Amino acid sequence: MFSNRPSNSSAQQSRPRTGVRAAALTIPLAIAGVLGAAAPPAQAAPAQAQAQARATPHSGPSQCRGEGVDTSARIRYQSDTVINAPLNTVFKLQTDVERWPAWQPPVLTMKRLDPGPLRKGSQFRWTTPAPATPSTPATTLEITSTVQQLQRNHCILWRGPAIGEGLRIDEGVHLWTFTKVKGGVRVHTEETWTGAQVEADIPTATAALGAGLEAWLHDLKTTAESRTRAQ
DSSP, X not given: OOOSOOOOGGGGSSSOOOOXXXXXXXXXXXXXXXXXXXXXXXXXXXXXXXXXHHOOOOOSOOOBTTBOSOTTOSEEEEEEEEESSOHHHHHHHHHOGGGHHHHOTTOOEEEESSOSSOOTTOEEEEEEEEOOOSSSOOEXXXXXXXXXXXXXXXXXXXXXXXXXXTEEEEEEEEEEEEEEETTEEXXXXXXXXXXXXXXXXXXXXXXXHHHHHXXXXXHHHHXXXXXXXXX
16 A cells, blocks of 8 residues: 555556556555655655656546445555466465565565454554655654455455554555456556545645555566566
8 A cells, every 4th residue: 555656647548557666755555555765855756746647537446346445535546567477476476465575675564463364354564664755754654454355366455544653644445456368467456545644735645656556566566577487
């Protein structure tokens, strides 16, 4: 749900696209994601503007077992990429949440809050840095995510708050779907945020969310394809 990561309006269309890494924008959830080391100010501003310009209004009722993101949320973003790797590899990499720090640098810590395989009702708590903005200080966000729905090799949906010193997202809802296509697996992700603080500056929040999701897709694609080549 939270992260540091930018995008392109084609991500909202039916044609798949790969993510473009943005070095420095964070406020993820889950998931998210949305997470990464802050870049120098000179790099951060263009990345944020680029993500904001490329994001287009949410469309389409993507769901996991009949549930999706918050359709009433004012902050939303979605994107797609095609990963040249087996479906099981991609899905396992994304849902093995305890190993996220191994391939997502923005995920600083991760802890499962219950035992057993990830399933509906599972919870996990993770942290990610959030750089300073004109209205909020640099901080570390703690995100507590609850899995709302999960279907093996098809989709996962989670939600929860992200809280840091001077920064709060009341609830982020993050959906991922995985579909076999020619050339590998099409991964679709979309996320919404709600909360008075982030809704006070919707363009900035949307840019941060978009940058985070694009970077997450980039890391997922890079890691899954690298592991596939190594096999």
